[in-house]
Amino acid sequence: MQQFILGLTGGIGSGKSAASQWFESQGIVVVDADIVAREIVAKGQTALSAIEKHFGPWVLNAEGELDRRALREHIFKHPEARKALEEITHPAIRHSIIEQLQAAQSPYVILVSPLLFETNQHQLTQRTLLIDASEQLQIQRASQRDLQNIEQIKQIIAAQMSRQQKQQRADDIVLNDGLLSHLHMQLEPLHQSYLQLVQ
Structure with a gap:
């Protein structure tokens, strides 16, 4: 049986890591392109x-x-x-x-990559999931986390594919604009549907 690979992406500060950590806690192997x-x-x-x-x-x-x-x-x-x-x-x-x-x-495997679409890594996957957040939130989270200056973060965002383009290309989209528990609540049904797909 062919391995089912889910591509997980999102811009800087969108919550990709939080999402991939949740999937890992469900026993799903995550391959992180950054690592x-x-x-x-x-x-x-x-x-x-x-x-x-x-x-x-x-x-x-x-x-x-x-x-x-x-x-x-x-x-x-x-x-x-x-x-x-x-x-x-x-x-x-x-x-x-x-x-x-x-x-x-693992039942399926996740490829986490901030440049999933830009580097054509999505071609390695059967389905793609976008963790989405407003630019304002991305900047706020990234500056708190990395202590990078706002200008640098804006440049990183500008160098990445636009939110709209990613939204058009992704199969599934989760809006991560609230609490971690809200993100997890949205991931649970997706996880179940991916498990269904691999049966």
């Missing part, structure tokens, strides 16, 4: 060597690990550098995601 993206550039990984080769030794810190801040600032000043970085990291991320999804042992 995979960190794993593939860990010390000793081929993608890290490729990044160093392309950008130069300054991308590594004293410990020989990726200096994220330096790279982030470089990309911010040279937007064309993002494309080069993505050409190195995206194939490695995709490969690792596929491996982890295939190894997952």
